[in-house]
Amino acid sequence: MISIRNIALLFAASAVYGGYGLANAQVPAPTAATAVPQYGSNISLEQARHAISAAIAEARRINVPMAVAVVDTSGNLVAYEKMDNTQNASILVSQNKAVSAAMYRRPTKAFQDALAAGNVGLRILTLPHVNAVEGGIPLVQGGLIVGAIGASGGSPDQDSVVATGGAAAMGR
Secondary structure, eight states: OOOHHHHHHHHHHHHHHHHHHHHHHTSOOOOTTTOOOOBOSOOOHHHHHHHHHHHHHHHHHHTOOOEEEEEOTTSOEEEEEEOTTOOTHHHHHHHHHHHHHHHHTSOHHHHHHHHHHOGGGGGGGGSTTOOOSSOEEEEEETTEEEEEEEEESSOHHHHHHHHHHHHHGGGO
16 A cells, blocks of 8 residues: 555655665775674683673772673673662663674774764664664674673763773683
């Protein structure tokens, strides 16, 4: 059935997808310095627990109760921990941040910055599984992404500090 709404959606989709090719044509090809990290083997449970322990230690250091999730390269939950007195919303938010970082191979801060910039950055609102709040970071081992960590419970800056603490533990 054709309706005004369907016609409007068709025009909107045409505008988005029609302009997509032109926008991509202007983007330079990635160089070795800007290449997106590739996926490696999935993170082990032991590695995930190690990253979470370091993140929770960081949360205690800044005195903010946090929920911390670690996912594999496909965004499947590997390990999770929630400190006492963490807000309930942080349970899903931490997992969503980790999924976003793993599936798109970049920190969620990149989405936060793109959204804040507006204009073409608003396109991220149409992408599935994107969390545009700082606090999700890919976990890297040997230069390859093995999963991601997400933290939630404080401000975006505090969440990022906690997630970064967990990500840094991957090298130890």
